[in-house]
Amino acid sequence: MQHPIGIFDSGYGGLTVFRSIAEALPQYDYIYLGDNGRAPYGNRSFDTVHQYTLECVEWFFKMGCPLVILACNTASAKALRTIQQRDLPLIAPDKRVLGVIRPTAEVVGKYTKTGVVGVLGTRGTVNSGSYAIEISHFFPDVTVHQLACPMWVPLIENGEYDSDGADYFVKKYLDELLQQAPDIDTILLACTHYPLLINKIMKFLPDHISVVTQGGIVAESLTDYLKRHPEMETRISKGGSTRYFTTDDTADFDTHGSLFLGREVRSQFTTL
Numbered sequence: 605m606q607h608p609i610g611i612f613d614s615g616y617g618g619l620t621v622f623r624s625i626a627e628a629l630p631q632y633d634y635i636y637l638g639d640n641g642r643a644p645y646g647n648r649s650f651d652t653v654h655q656y657t658l659e660c661v662e663w664f665f666k667m668g669c670p671l672v673i674l675a676c677n678t679a680s681a682k683a684l685r686t687i688q689q690r691d692l693p694l695i696a697p698d699k700r701v702l703g704v705i706r707p708t709a710e711v712v713g714k715y716t717k718t719g720v721v722g723v724l725g726t727r728g729t730v731n732s733g734s735y736a737i738e739i740s741h742f743f744p745d746v747t748v749h750q751l752a753c754p755m756w757v758p759l760i761e762n763g764e765y766d767s768d769g770a771d772y773f774v775k776k777y778l779d780e781l782l783q784q785a786p787d788i789d790t791i792l793l794a795c796t797h798y799p800l801l802i803n804k805i806m807k808f809l810p811d812h813i814s815v816v817t818q819g820g821i822v823a824e825s826l827t828d829y830l831k832r833h834p835e836m837e838t839r840i841s842k843g844g845s846t847r848y849f850t851t852d853d854t855a856d857f858d859t860h861g862s863l864f865l866g867r868e869v870r871s872q873f874t875t876l
Contacts, residue, residue, distance in 0.1 A: 611625065670698070675796055
């Protein structure tokens, strides 16, 4: 039986993180699950996100995954800590679930010269305050300004991320963020969908502002984690395979997923 690494997102966005992970660590087996039938998670309550995420984590465990990555900022913000501290000791003490917020928070402060960082994410991620809290642990002198961008995910998922119509909402949110703090010199895209808007984002930003995406950061963090935890690394099967699953329409997932991943996706439907 395979023992793959599980990669989870409420939809397609986690594929931008998985793309970097697979490039950095191609030797492992992977399973990707998009809970598209219940997406988006961004505006749901803490309890609902926790319940949905836990159900998906348990699905991964049944599929043989000893390690699951929540490649979803909302799930990482609203569910990860409870799953790690309360649920895992009861249901699977020998398995691990990791998120995308802590690895990003550990390094984002290194990008800024002014000490002022902007964070763009879903309402759920922003309202949780997770990034401000985590970044303050590693970089107490860095000031964080956050803004929710509720129109960005619908634009992306409806294939409008590269259209002229997207310009208004990209510029709108960037202007709002920079009005909070004109001395922001680093912007973190704290939603795995947002890298698809990177060309639009750069178009409306001054040259001195750097934009940080999460894929490479999370891939590097996972590489380091597996080196530090050989007891976990040896449990993961190494066949270089990937299987994709969705809780909704497979044709829709394959079309959207191919855009996020940059190569063809063939998914299977699953119930949880």
